[in-house]
Amino acid sequence: MTIDLTRLDSLTQDELWDEQAATTYDTPGEGMSSPEVLDPTVDRLVGLAAGGPALELAVGTGRVAIPLARRGVPVTGIEASRPMLDQLAQTEGSDAVTAVHGDMATTRVDGEFSLVYLVFNTIANLLTQEAQVECFRNAAAHxxxxxxxxxxxxxxxxRGVSPTAPAQVFAVEDGYVGLDAIDTATQRLMSHHVRFDPKARGPERREARIGFTPHRYVWPSxxxxMARLAGMELESRHADWAGAPxxxxxxxxxxxxxLP
Known part of the structure; x- marks a missing residue:
């Protein structure tokens, strides 16, 4: 898909998270799907659910929802991208997850939940403060x-952003370079994902696939x-799922x- 940078803000979730993105999103056993990342996440969520049902906002391909359901937690997921939902439906264990197509800031599902969760920076996919506030309110309502x-x-x-250096490199890996272009006035950020074959030789080595994802970054405070506006209070904050300070x-x- 060719993306016009002038209309990134107006792209639908199906366009941003299309079939190609959905089919390459999971990295079984590696990266965000590695046991080192996933096991502490699921362990913590099991404890926070306290025996009750959980709702995942932006459930995606079920990276967290499926292993959480395997641990005995009933999981419902809301997802705006149909290609991601299609990929979820093809994943082993997805029959244990109730998936609903909709927006995480506005879509309501039946029932009450002891836990609502939103992982892997996804609230930043909502591009306005208003939408992020509504996401908190939607979570509280469930x-x-x-x-x-x-x-x-x-x-x-x-710390490294300035008028003369408006972008930051956040990842340099074998076959991948990622950088963020940041607008501090609007708290907007455009991630650029450059993927290529590091083993390629000759003219094809110069070919790369470039993807873009827009975000609005949010400070912890x-x-x-936003939580207080939705009637909730901060209970804890850690640096990771394992509980580091x-x-x-x-x-x-x-x-x-x-929620009180």
Whole structure:
């Protein structure tokens, strides 16, 4: 798919997360799907669910929902991208997850949940503060009294951003380079994903596939205020799913909000 940079904000979730993105999203046993990443995530969510049902906002291909369901937690998922839902339906174990097509900020499903969760920076896919606030309100509306809303999100590092250096490289891996172009006035960020075959030789080595994903970054304190607007309070914040202390040097956080 060819993306016109002038209309990235107006692209639908089906266009941003199309069939190609859905079929290449999972990395079984590696990266975000490695046991080192996934096991602590699922362990923590099982504990936070406290024996009740869970709702995943932006369930995607079921990376977290399926192993969580295997641990005995009933899971419902909301997902805006139909290609991602199609990929979820083809994944072993997906029959244990109830998947609903819809927007994580507005779509309601039946029932109450002891846990609502939103992982892997996905709240930043909502591109306005208003939409992010509505996401918190939607989460709170699905929670039973005493229920928890969990967000995993990166912490923006703006120390290297300036008018003369408006972009940051966030990943350099074999066959992949990622960089973020950042607008500090609007808290908007455009991730550029450059993928290529590092083993290619000759003219084809110069060919690369470039993808773009728009985000609105959110500070932890801003999230806390959104939670209060939705009637929730911060219960805990750690640097990762294993419970490491959150400090000024942390590059991400797992924040748990609780409905009274």
């Amino acid at each position: 929670l039973s009294p005493g229920g928890r809303f969990v967000i995993e999100l990166w912490v923006p590092d703006l 801003e999230l806390d205020l 959150f400090t000024s040097q942390s590059g991400s956080h797992v924040s748990v909000y609780r």
